[in-house]
Amino acid sequence: xxxxxxxLKHEFSQVIKTKTFIIMTLAFPxxxxxxxxxxxxxxxxxxxxxxxxxxxxxxVDEVGGFSGYTEQPGEPTVTLIGYGTPEEATTxxxxxxxxxxxxxxxxxxxxxxxxxxxxxxxxEPPGEIQWAIKSFLLSNLLRGQTSPEVTERxxxxxxxxxxxxxxxxxxxxxxxxxxxxxxxxxxxxLLIMAIFTSSGFLLQGLGEEKESTPILNTAPPSAFREGxx
Numbered sequence: 603x604x605x606x607x608x609x610l611k612h613e614f615s616q617v618i619k620t621k622t623f624i625i626m627t628l629a630f631p632x633x634x635x636x637x638x639x640x641x642x643x644x645x646x647x648x649x650x651x652x653x654x655x656x657x658x659x660x661x662v663d664e665v666g667g668f669s670g671y672t673e674q675p676g677e678p679t680v681t682l683i684g685y686g687t688p689e690e691a692t693t694x695x696x697x698x699x700x701x702x703x704x705x706x707x708x709x710x711x712x713x714x715x716x717x718x719x720x721x722x723x724x725x726e727p728p729g730e731i732q733w734a735i736k737s738f739l740l741s742n743l744l745r746g747q748t749s750p751e752v753t754e755r756x757x758x759x760x761x762x763x764x765x766x767x768x769x770x771x772x773x774x775x776x777x778x779x780x781x782x783x784x785x786x787x788x789x790x791x792l793l794i795m796a797i798f799t800s801s802g803f804l805l806q807g808l809g810e811e812k813e814s815t816p817i818l819n820t821a822p823p824s825a826f827r828e829g830x831x
Contacts, residue, residue, distance in 0.1 A: 630791060634791060655677075655678035655679070656678060656679045656680075656681055657678045657679070657680050657681070657701055657731070657734075658680075658681050658682075658683060658699070658700045658701060659680055659681070659682050659683070659700060659701060659702055659703060659704070659731070659734070659735070660682070660683050660684070660685050660691045660694055660695065660699075660700040660702070660703030660704075661682055661683070661684055661685070661691070661703055661704050661705070661706060661738075662684070662685050662686070662687065662688050662690075662691050662703065662704075662705045662706065663684055663706050664705065664706055664707050664708045664710075665706050665707075665708055665710050665711065667742060668684075668706055668738070668739070668742045669684065669742070670741065670742055670745055671737070671738055671741040671742055671745075672684075672738070674734040674737050674738055676730060676733070676734065677730065678730065680730075680731070680734035680738075682734075682738055683700060685703070688705060691703040691705075691719070692719070695719065695720075695721065696721075701720070702718060702719060702720040702721075702722075702731070703718070703719050704716050704717060704718040704719065704735060705717045705719075706739070716735070716739070718735075736757070737757055740753070740756060740757055741753055741757075744756060
């Protein structure tokens with residue numbers, strides 16, 4: 603056991619000095635940062651909605667009562683058109699009369715499930731479309747139940763702002779931000795890569811050490827006596 607520990611200490615002290623270890627340890631965080639930058643750049647290249655653009659969305663109301671607030675202001679402005687059946691909405695979608703449609707099922711009040719149909723490949727619906735559909739549903743649900751001001755506040759019930767205090771209870775001058783996220787991220791990546799890389803090198807070194815150890819002759823003494831007779 604003591605020999606193994608000595609070998610590990612020796613291999614570790616040798617590994618951390620190698621160029622491969624240093625390059626591999628630093629390369630992965632750099633690649634991760636490059637990937638984040640490319641992702642942010644691609645997102646920034648997405649074409650923003652043109653001023654005054656109107657997006658037409660269809661819907662099928664199987665509950666009844668979702669007929670108002672079909673004009674949702676914003677960027678872009680969303681216009682909602684009701685259809686009697688899913689087949690009618692699908693026909694309109696294929697004819698490009700609408701960009702997408704969703705169904706409000708008969709059990710919507712109990713489940714809250716909304717099914718959306720589109721021809722586009724996407725990971726998730728665009729944020730402005732989600733907001734327009736949510737606003738349409740909420741406005742119709744609260745219609746006649748409360749004032750328009752309360753309805754608008756219910757759409758955005760909270761604008762959370764967090765403030766960090768220092769040890770004296772005063773507002774801290776450093777409120778964190780991107781730096782507070784990226785520094786721990788980099789150090790965690792460096793630690794993980796250092797552990798995995800050094801472990802690989804240590805195992806490789808132990809394997810080479812075992813291979814280079816001479817094999818002792820373990821034959822019983824009787825074999826030597828028989829060979830001499």
